[in-house]
Structure formats: C-alpha cells, structure tokens
Amino acid sequence: MGIASIIVSLVGFVLSFILGFPLSYFIGPFIGLAIGVVGLVLGIVARAKQRTNVTNAALIIGIIVVAVSILRMISLMTCVTGVIGLFA
8 A cells, every 4th residue: 555655646746747847837736736645645544554664655755746736836826926917
C-alpha cells in the first residue's frame, strides 16, 4: 500500500507539471491536487496498517504534491487577477 501511494503521488506531481505548461496552468494544478490527495489518503491508510520508512515517504511526497498544486493555483489566480486589473 505504501509503494502504491508513492507511485500515485509521484504520478500526480509529474502530471501536474506536464499538463500545467502546455495547458497554461489551467488544468495541471487541479489534476495534481486530485491525484495528490489520492496519494495522501493511500499513504495515511498504509501508515495506519504499518509504520515503515516507505509509508513516511509516501506521506511526505503526498503533502509536497498537494502543497505545490495549491501554490500553483494561487499563482494562477494572482496572474489572472493581474491581467484583469490591466484591462479594468
């Protein structure tokens, strides 16, 4: 379960960045956040069953993915409001 959580979190992290650049940050952070939350939940479930270094790593990676996705959403909102302010 811990390995699956690490894999899901890393896939979310990579997809967040891969989809973020071509789609201009509009879809990447949301996909990264969704997959990051799934990885975080899997990490919590795995840690409840057994406490190993793998489950700790899964939790840390899941938290990082969620934090980076939220920061990217905030930067998207800041950019959009800045552009709207130019035309208002």
